[in-house]
Amino acid sequence: MGSYWDFLSDNRSTLVFDSYQHMSYVVQSLVVGLIIGLVVAALCYRSVRWTGGANAGSAMAMTLPGFALFGLLSGIIAPGVKAAVIGLVFYGMMPILRNAVVGLRGVDPALVESAKGMGMSRTATLLRLEIPMAWPVIMTGVRVSAQMMMGVAAIAAYVSGPGLGGQIFQGLSQLGGANATERVVVATVLIIVLAIILDLVLGFIARLTTSRGIRV
Template sequence: MNFFEFVQDRWSLLWFQGYQHLSLVVQSLVIATLIAVVVAVLTYRSPLWSGLAEAGAAVGLTIPSFALFGLLIAFITSGVVLSVVALAFYGALPIVRNAVVGLRGVDPGLVESARGMGMNRFAILTRLQLPMAWPIILTGVRVSAQMLMGIAAIAAYASGPGLGSFIFSGLSRIGGANATNSAWAGILGVVVLAIVLDLVLNAVGRLTTSRGIRA
């Protein structure tokens, strides 16, 4: 059986697991973004705390994803929950750094002008600083999304959802019938989903960034 016949024969399963893969990444990415923005908001004013946050993000990225999944299995029995926890952890790391940089980069003069107009700290944050920092934050989100697409494939090791099951199944049966086809189907599926998600995030960025900032 050639590759195209393999895909055609298993199209419904590939479609379903592709949907699961994308859903896992998107849900984890939303959680990661919320966590990262909160951490950035709490730390960006302090050089010490923001430095620790950025250093922690850099160190976190060095943890091998396969090892983290293996360690979490001992504490989390649900493959779906474990996958979301691991992906949200990794996803937050690039976004934290970008969010801190974005918030720091807002012109202090604009902040002072907003205060002079009677805006409180929360209003300044939500109506001025976060919108101004959003393009930089979104860049971190897009980087994180691409990274999570690959890491999500490893979720199959912990009985998580997604296309990783095709990859692991193929690699574990190298030399057997359709082993290579299975691995390639999973890999190419992940690549296609990564491209689609990046296009969607690019469109989201255009819709959510004010024209003045885009210009």
């Protein structure tokens, strides 16, 4: 156990920087994924056919192995942060899209009709009624997405993505050498810690941004 503490102490500054990069680009990709997921959901949730297509497409996309996606991206885009972010946004938006569609379709149609009767436009009804009503379900998708993205972000080191994944890949490539196991274990534990912290923050944000009348 002492060897792990020694490695952590000797490489503290590097690990802190890698942790910051890991969290930073996961959060940024999550925000982009949330925006894209909401836009796509808003465009298709009123149509049964488009909703089915969105759900089927997201389910199929989730089965695509991370290495395969990042390998494909590295052949199209030069390996680096851009390829890593594109891959991460792709995975991150899927749970958000599915939950957004479920949440929007779950809004009571009577409330929507009442809003229309009061003269609210379709856009105003979506922004002021439907999205706020569906927000708890959407935020559940955001939290699921964030946890998944933390792990996928480590795989993104395959295309020279930033973060703690580089530590894991370096350790795996040096197994049997000095500090190889410590490097993998410490980086993995740090990713788990970051995932827990992000989930707690998102849980607080979800409660803060949910209307009191629909809080559980």
